[in-house]
Amino acid sequence: MKIALLSDIHANRQALDACLQHARAHGADQFALLGDLVGYGGDPVAVVEQAMALAQAGALCVLGNHDAIALAPPAQPRTRSELGAQWTHDHLGPEHRAFLQSRPLTARMGQSALLVHASVDAPEQWRYVEDSNAAERSMAAAQAIDPAIRYVFCGHVHAQALYFLTPTAKLMRFAPEPGVPVPVPPHRQWLGIAGSVGQPRDGDARAMYALFDEAARQLTFYRVPYDHLAAAAAIRAAGLPPFYADRLETGV
Structure with a gap:
């Protein structure tokens, strides 16, 4: 089975559609959504409805911090993020919020993989896995749940990375090259960060996702071109902070 790992979609319908099409063309027969379906983008309803359809077909989907704040935005939003959460909350219907x-x-x-938006170590605290120490804590927390877990897949940091433990228990970070399969044998522990479908922040406007080939034990990271100008236009048309649209146009 090939499983597409998609995270941080952030209400970007154009990016999600492009990644789903790309994944299916590359043999994906299942999907896993690693949180933050909404937030920042102008199409939360379309994205959540797509997620609901995927879940109906068997996809797994975990909660992200932007999903959580959209469910219960502050009564008096002050920051751009809080204003966006209030807008998203108001535009989602009861069925979307229930999902x-x-x-x-x-x-x-x-048996061997665990999905989480941020870190397995206190996932409700939305800790970023930005370095080897954070990756090691997340992997250790997964092992505490069950030693059979060999793979942790997450998002949250809007960048792609792969961490693994060597036979001497030294944690290593690997920078994946888009489109190049990486062997991930189960005798080691692995933590893969799928990147952001809907809001890349590494200077490259292309969407990100990863494809896990369960049978071959390979993980391939991809970058996918999409109509990011249309996604930015949707943000501006919605009256959301233009900063979010600017980000899509530059990838930062």
């Missing part, structure tokens, strides 16, 4: 509300913080994918 987000029912998402777990973590989800087991088979």
Whole structure:
């Protein structure tokens, strides 16, 4: 089975559509959504409805921090993020909010993989896995849940990375090259960060996702071109902070 790992879609319908099409063309027969379906972007309803359809077909989907704040935005929003959460909350229908509300913080994918938006170490605190120390804490927390877990897949940091433990228990970080399969044998522990579908922040406007080939034990990271100008226009048309649209146009 090939499983497409999609995270941080952020209400970007154009990016999600492009990644789903790309993943299916590359053999994906299942999908896993790693949180932050909404936030920042101008199409939360379309994205959540797509997620609902994927979940109906068997996809796993975990909760992200932007999903959580959209469910209960501050009564008096002050920051751009809080204003966006209030706008998103108001535009989602009861069925969309119920779907987000029912998402777990973590989800087991088979016997050997665990899905989470941020870190397995206190997932409700939305800790960023930005370095080897944070990756090691997340992997250790997964092992504490079950030593059979060999793979942790997450998002949250809007960049792609792969961490693994060597036979001497030294943690290593690997910078994946788009489109190049990486062997991920289960005798090691792995933590893969899928990147952001809907809001890349590494200076490259292309969407990100990863494809896990469960049978071949390979993980391939991809960058996918999409109509980011249309996604930016949707943000401006919605009256959301233009900063979010500017980000899509530059990839930062």
